[in-house]
Amino acid sequence: MGDETIRVAVMGAAGRMGATVCRAVIDAPDMELVAVIDPPHEGRPLDDFGVAGTGLVIEMLGPSLKKAEPAVAVDFTNLDAARGNLRWCALNGVHAVCGTTGLTAGDLQDLSALFDGERGNAVIAPNFAIGAVLMMQLAAIAAPWFESAEIIELHHDNKVDAPSGTALLTAQRIAESSAEWTPDPTRTTVLDGARGGEGPAGIRIHSVRLNGLVAHQEVLLGTTGQSLTIRHDSYDRTSFMPGVLLAVREVANRPGLTVGLDTLLGF
Secondary structure, eight states: OTTSOEEEEEETTTSHHHHHHHHHHHHOTTEEEEEEEOGGGTTOBGGGGTOTTOOOBOBOSSHHHHHHOOSEEEEOSOHHHHHHHHHHHHHTTOEEEEOOOOOOHHHHHHHHHHOOSSSOOEEEOSOOOHHHHHHHHHHHHHGGGOSEEEEEEEEOTTOOSSSOHHHHHHHHHHHHHOOOOOOOOOOOOSSTTTTOEEOGGGOEEEEEEOTTOOEEEEEEEEETTEEEEEEEEEOSGGGGHHHHHHHHHHGGGSOSEEESSTGGGTO
């Protein structure tokens, strides 16, 4: 986009992540916040949600957003809303950056057909914290040197899906890096689910939902006489903003659908 100011709309602007994105866009010298969308809060000023001084009023998705002429729309909503929002972006020639989790392989296939590089592009990532992307990369590098792996993901008590998209993607990356894993020795469980969910290659994923947390993950790798723990912690939603802003700046240059921040970081 060169030196032009990037016109940005935020979907889910009244939520904590959405409001944080709004503030990050406002503070970015090369961006302008031109629209805020959140249907349940239509008609309320964005100031009500801790983003003062914009003069923007929360609106419905539709003609008003198109009139604002955003170049990029950022979506942090919920699964059902995100599906419709992303479709609207593709059909209206607006690039999309999406951090809403829960999208299935089928969803991504549909979105790949919609964001064809002609009507618009999209960057969809389960986690915009750059440290989390590095955690996954390091886990994939280490995986061939270990015989067993488990993942523990810990999130705030308002997260409605489990396991997290980051945990699933981490398991997938580990499984792609090594096909040889020690079988789970468990034969009897006293409580159903005690061993967590079974992810790619049988890698176990454990989900914690706890008040006071934001987003955290541990990758545990073990082999004879040793273990390796790779952990990432997001203590505040601002941790995701460098990745979000990077995606906003890069999406126009990434034809079609891009999943994850990896390629944006040069991996």
